[in-house]
Amino acid sequence: MAADSISGVGTADGLSLPPRAVSRGRSGLGDRVYRTLILASVWLVLLLAAGLVAALTWESWAAMRAFGLRFLVTSHWDPVAGEFGALPFIYGTLVSSLLALLIAVPLSLGAAIFLAELAPAWVRPPVAFLIEMLAAVPSVVYGLWGIFVLVPWLRDWVQPALGRSLGFLPLFQGPPYGIGMLAAGLILSIMIVPYITSVSREVLLAVPGSQREAALGLGATRWETTRIAVLRYGRSGLIGAILLGLGRALGETMAVTMVIGNRPEVSISLFAPGYTMASVLANEFTEATSDLYVSALVEIGLLLLVVTVLVNGLARLLVWSVGGPARGARG
Amino acid sequence: MRKMWSILPMLLLAAAMVGRPGLADAQMLMNGAGATFPYPIYSKWFEEYIKVDPEVRFNYQSIGSGGGIRQITERTVDFGASDGPMTDEQLKKAPGELFHIPTVMGAVVATYNLPGSPQLAFTGEVLADIFLGKITKWNDARIKALNPSATLPDQAIVVVHRSDGSGTTYIWVDYLCKISPEWEKEVGRGTSVKWPVGLGGKGNEGVAGQVKNAPGSLGYVELAYAITNKLPAARIKNQAGKLVEPTIESTTAAAAGAVKSMPADFRVSLTNAPGPDAYPIASFTWLLVYKDQSNESKGKALVKFLWWAIHDGQRHPAALLYAPLPAPVVKEIEAKIKQITFSGKPLLAAQ
Numbered sequence: 001m002a003a004d005s006i007s008g009v010g011t012a013d014g015l016s017l018p019p020r021a022v023s024r025g026r027s028g029l030g031d032r033v034y035r036t037l038i039l040a041s042v043w044l045v046l047l048l049a050a051g052l053v054a055a056l057t058w059e060s061w062a063a064m065r066a067f068g069l070r071f072l073v074t075s076h077w078d079p080v081a082g083e084f085g086a087l088p089f090i091y092g093t094l095v096s097s098l099l100a101l102l103i104a105v106p107l108s109l110g111a112a113i114f115l116a117e118l119a120p121a122w123v124r125p126p127v128a129f130l131i132e133m134l135a136a137v138p139s140v141v142y143g144l145w146g147i148f149v150l151v152p153w154l155r156d157w158v159q160p161a162l163g164r165s166l167g168f169l170p171l172f173q174g175p176p177y178g179i180g181m182l183a184a185g186l187i188l189s190i191m192i193v194p195y196i197t198s199v200s201r202e203v204l205l206a207v208p209g210s211q212r213e214a215a216l217g218l219g220a221t222r223w224e225t226t227r228i229a230v231l232r233y234g235r236s237g238l239i240g241a242i243l244l245g246l247g248r249a250l251g252e253t254m255a256v257t258m259v260i261g262n263r264p265e266v267s268i269s270l271f272a273p274g275y276t277m278a279s280v281l282a283n284e285f286t287e288a289t290s291d292l293y294v295s296a297l298v299e300i301g302l303l304l305l306v307v308t309v310l311v312n313g314l315a316r317l318l319v320w321s322v323g324g325p326a327r328g329a330r331g
Numbered sequence: 332m333r334k335m336w337s338i339l340p341m342l343l344l345a346a347a348m349v350g351r352p353g354l355a356d357a358q359m360l361m362n363g364a365g366a367t368f369p370y371p372i373y374s375k376w377f378e379e380y381i382k383v384d385p386e387v388r389f390n391y392q393s394i395g396s397g398g399g400i401r402q403i404t405e406r407t408v409d410f411g412a413s414d415g416p417m418t419d420e421q422l423k424k425a426p427g428e429l430f431h432i433p434t435v436m437g438a439v440v441a442t443y444n445l446p447g448s449p450q451l452a453f454t455g456e457v458l459a460d461i462f463l464g465k466i467t468k469w470n471d472a473r474i475k476a477l478n479p480s481a482t483l484p485d486q487a488i489v490v491v492h493r494s495d496g497s498g499t500t501y502i503w504v505d506y507l508c509k510i511s512p513e514w515e516k517e518v519g520r521g522t523s524v525k526w527p528v529g530l531g532g533k534g535n536e537g538v539a540g541q542v543k544n545a546p547g548s549l550g551y552v553e554l555a556y557a558i559t560n561k562l563p564a565a566r567i568k569n570q571a572g573k574l575v576e577p578t579i580e581s582t583t584a585a586a587a588g589a590v591k592s593m594p595a596d597f598r599v600s601l602t603n604a605p606g607p608d609a610y611p612i613a614s615f616t617w618l619l620v621y622k623d624q625s626n627e628s629k630g631k632a633l634v635k636f637l638w639w640a641i642h643d644g645q646r647h648p649a650a651l652l653y654a655p656l657p658a659p660v661v662k663e664i665e666a667k668i669k670q671i672t673f674s675g676k677p678l679l680a681a682q
Contacts, residue, residue: 079496080519147540155545177489179530179541262494262531273530279494283533286367286395287496287522289421 053305060299062292071299077264079284084296086303088264092181092274093307096256097249099185099270104192105242111193112200117226128201134194143258146187151178151259154186159271174271177261182270184260188252192245199244203237204230239319243312250308253278277304358385359632364392365399365412368498368553369616372435372653373412376644383639387632396498396522403429403619409629411619414498415522416598428622430667431597432637433615435645436654438554438582439502440564440612444542445469449481452566452574455510455603455611461488461549462507463514464528469547477568484547491541491550494531496522502614503551506602554582555652569611570603581610582654590659597667613654620671627673634671634679641665 063071067084074085111131115124155178162172207230215229231238253276261273262283277300288294363373370393377389392398396413403411404425414437422429441453457473460466466473470483493500501522508515518524532538535556542550542562554577557564566574575581588606593599601613618637624630641664645655656664671678 076525078525079523080521080525147537147544152544175487177530178545257494257533258537262533263526263529283495283531284523285496287397287498289397289400289522 053302056298056302056305060295060302062295063299066292067296071296072303075264075266077280079288079290079293082290082292084293086277086296086300088266088275089277089280089300090303090307091266092184092260093250093276093278093304094311096181096184096188096260096274096276097246099181100188100192100249101242101246103186103189104196104245107189108193108196108241108245109200109238111197112204113226113231115197115201116204117222117230128198131194132198134190135198139191139252139255140258142187142191143255146183146255146259150187151183154178154183158182163271170268171270174267174269176271177273179259179261179273180271181260181267181274184256184274184276185270187255187259188249191252191255192248195248196241196245199241200238203234203241206237207233236319239315243315246311246315247308250311251278251304253282257282277301277307359387359629361387361389361410361629361632361636362391362408363389363399363410363412363618364394364402364408365619366396366414366498366616367393368414368437369412369435369653372648372651375647375651376640379644379647380636380639383643384632384635387636395496397496399619403621406621406625409620409633412617413619414614414616415501416600416617417619425621430620430622430671431617432620432641432664432667433586433597433656433660434618434640435648436582436586436601436613436615436656437498437502438577438585438610438613438654439499439506439551440554440557440562440577441549441551441567442539442542442557442562442564443549444544444546444563445481446484446546447482448563449478449483450563450566451481452477452568454568455506458567459507459511459514462490462492462527462529463511463517464490486547489545489548490526490529491532491538491545491548492526492529493535493538493551494533497534498522498614498616499535499551499553500524502602502612505600505614506612509600509603554579558652567611569607569609570605571607571609573607575608575610577610577612579649579652579654581608582613583657585609585611585613586615586654586660587657590657590663593660593663595667597664622671623675624671624673624678627678630671630673630678634668637668637671638665638679641668 063084067074071084071086072090073087075087076083076085077088078084115128115131119127155176159172159176159178159182163176166172211229211233212225215225220228256276257279260275260279262275262279263273264275264280265272267274281297281301281304285294285297288297370391373389373391377391380387380389391412392408394402396415399408399411399413400417400421402408404421406426413431416431417429441458443451445451451474453474454477457466457477460473467487468485469488470485475483492503501520504514504518504524505520507518508520518527530541532541532550535552538550538552539556539560539562542548552562554564556562557577564577566576569575584606585601585604588604588609589599589601597615597617599615601615603611604613620633620637624633641656641661645661648655669677669679
């Protein structure tokens with residue numbers, strides 16, 4: 001819709017006859033100012049992004065020169081000795097976000113389908129409102145709730161039970177601290193559920209009614225209608241919603257720092273404490289004094305940016321590969 | 332469009348008003364940045380000092396000791412603040428000679444969570460070995476020997492440390508370094524270190540939260556935080572061989588004990604201080620000021636404030652659970668403040 005109106009303006013401007021014929025002089029100037037302003041804001045955003053990358057690269061140069069690619073694959077983080085390796089942080093960021101997606105995606109899509117397709121009309125607005133309100137809770141509040149409610153619950157109930165039933169898997173071994181990767185993944189999943197749910201709901205609501213009517217007309221059940229006519233139609237939008245949640249999970253700092261245990265080690269077990277890139281920045285940047293230390297932290301910031309861009313890029317490729325033919329058929 | 336042109340002059344006017352030094356004509360704004368640990372007492376001082384000198388206003392950003400050192404080195408603030416003394420290398424980077432002025436003292440306590448909350452005692456050696464991961468159970472023979480009357484469970488010790496870079500961590504590991512050669516070699520001292528074992532909690536509240544929640548855990552927090560939150564605090568054996576409870580008095584006693592060996596620049600660690608009543612895990616916190624001030628009126632106001640802080644100002648720390656400076660140390664700091672100059676002239680001659 002938005003794309004249509006923009007291209008409409010573009011063609012009118014290109015042909016230039018009808019609007020200029022009606023109003024002249026001032027509006028020509030207005031158009032030029034408008035165009036300049038719009039272009040300037042685009043350039044400003046691009047320049048900001050480029051400046052950010054340049055500044056991060058410049059500041060992390062000392063660490064790049066000192067450690068090279070070793071920085072990415074070693075897990076030794078010793079500020080006293082001046083040795084830095086980022087692997088545990090990269091691992092922790094990816095694993096905690098992945099865990100969060102594994103939990104949040106089915107939950108959010110379920111909630112969105114319920115709200116868009118199944119719930120009685122009077123239920124929808126209040127429930128949707130409540131879910132959206134979750135997005136407004138500050139992350140430090142999630143963190144405190146994590147420390148005082150989620151972590152004790154995990155330590156006393158969930159982790160012992162998981163250890164007993166699935167303890168043969170390396171994922172669920174080790175002492176149950178409560179704090180650790182599992183707690184971080186859980187809290188992240190709760191934090192991203194409102195984002196994925198409310199965007200997915202909007203996507204599902206935007207699916208034309210004719211899609212459903214056609215499926216129902218062919219004799220599909222309610223679930224089949226949702227699956228074939230609604231979810232398939234909206235899947236690129238749904239993947240967009242999931243990406244939004246993933247972006248939030250990758251960058252989340254405060255709540256994760258409070259429950260992950262902040263231990264720079266790579267461990268397969270979800271019970272073990274871990275660390276994320278955003279957390280180490282939040283924890284150590286204020287008191288980092290030596291130049292190499294600061295530089296290593298800035299390089300982690302740069303890596304976080306790179307990882308986020310890579311993950312988003314990969315996900316977008318995924319969208320194209322699954323969404324391409326469907327969109328072609330639709331258009 | 333016309334609307335925008337009419338807004339523009341207003342924006343310019345607003346910008347001019349913000350940038351105008353009008354406020355500074357009547358009041359002098361003193362900028363400082365650094366340590367978070369002394370922030371409560373410093374803000375109390377800045378508030379009280381208005382009564383002494385209404386001309387001076389302070390703007391203190393508690394961004395951490397590292398940030399304070401960076402900012403004073405770059406001269407973007409009038410004074411810095413740090414919980415750890417600057418290293419020789421850091422001092423060399425500064426464009427002028429920097430003074431460390433001790434202001435108050437703090438202590439770090441070992442807090443724990445055991446069934447029945449027994450009152451425990453530790454030696455530095457035992458604490459170091461627990462934090463090195465060599466003592467792993469509460470009913471270890473060496474803990475038992477120090478606490479014969481306490482019932483110690485056959486339970487793993489969950490070590491909890493600060494995850495954020497912090498002066499509290501510096502004091503704690505500085506003490507362990509002095510006691511245990513192995514700790515010094517394997518881990519060393521710093522505001523963040525590579526911990527051999529344990530979980531990291533963010534801030535005092537993160538460590539305390541984890542210790543409170545998890546039976547069998549052992550962590551360290553600031554004395555003030557432990558007192559206000561009524562956390563159990565272990566007695567620690569000091570250099571004189573006495574088990575000392577962490578209190579304001581035993582913290583001040585640590586500085587009194589160290590006064591004989593105090594170096595002229597006050598860059599001294601008070602951990603494991605001599606003296607029968609000295610609590611061994613204590614430290615000064617410092618303000619960082621240039622010996623030669625670049626602005627005469629600001630320099631004058633700064634030394635006046637420092638003089639006030641180490642005299643009248645020392646009435647305030649105890650209420651906020653900081654330890655005040657002992658009298659012999661105040662005498663030595665007086666001499667230091669008198670050395671602060673503006674282009675060679677002492678700024679505080681007439682006191």
